[in-house]
Amino acid sequence: MSAALQVTAFGLALLSTLFLLLATCTDCWMVNADDSLEVSHKCRGLWRECVTNMQDGVRTCDQYDSILADHPVKIVVTRTLMITADLLAGLALATLVLGLDCITFLKEDPCVKLKMCYGAGVILCTGSILGLIGSVWYAVDVYVERAMVVSHNIFLGVHYDFGWSCWLGMAGSMGCFVASVLLTCCLY
Numbered sequence: 001m002s003a004a005l006q007v008t009a010f011g012l013a014l015l016s017t018l019f020l021l022l023a024t025c026t027d028c029w030m031v032n033a034d035d036s037l038e039v040s041h042k043c044r045g046l047w048r049e050c051v052t053n054m055q056d057g058v059r060t061c062d063q064y065d066s067i068l069a070d071h072p073v074k075i076v077v078t079r080t081l082m083i084t085a086d087l088l089a090g091l092a093l094a095t096l097v098l099g100l101d102c103i104t105f106l107k108e109d110p111c112v113k114l115k116m117c118y119g120a121g122v123i124l125c126t127g128s129i130l131g132l133i134g135s136v137w138y139a140v141d142v143y144v145e146r147a148m149v150v151s152h153n154i155f156l157g158v159h160y161d162f163g164w165s166c167w168l169g170m171a172g173s174m175g176c177f178v179a180s181v182l183l184t185c186c187l188y
Helices: 002-025 073-099 110-151 164-184
Strands: 030-033 040-044 048-053 059-063 159-162
Touching (some): 002 110, 073 164, 110 159
Antiparallel strands (some): 030 159
């Protein structure tokens, strides 16, 4: 039972870590359509802003000036939290692989392997919380930006939505959290 739980947690952690990495690398955190005719589709991300022409499908992307340049707080905080979550999830996966019962590393000492799985769960929990904070931070800032435009009765023809990268970051963080719960609470 313990080995099946470990493998399940590892599979979930691996998939969720891939989701976190994709969310960090992709650039569709905030979506807006420039007008009601939906001539173009704009995605803003952590690293660049891309515009897709809906008529011919041509996509052009503009990189942000520099990683060290002055950026909005939501971009800086989300970048930091997502990169830290990616690193912690990767470290947790490496620790978990060594702690799995089906791996012959430290086979003669099951107590150490169990502690490695528990430690991987704690690291994964920390990474998932940071990733969730980063994703939700960005989503709340998008919502506030949208609410400010609506509350001031300013209609610029712009409609803000959460992009698929934001949802992917939230899903990856929740998956890592569930895997950490499986490793820390259910393994004993």
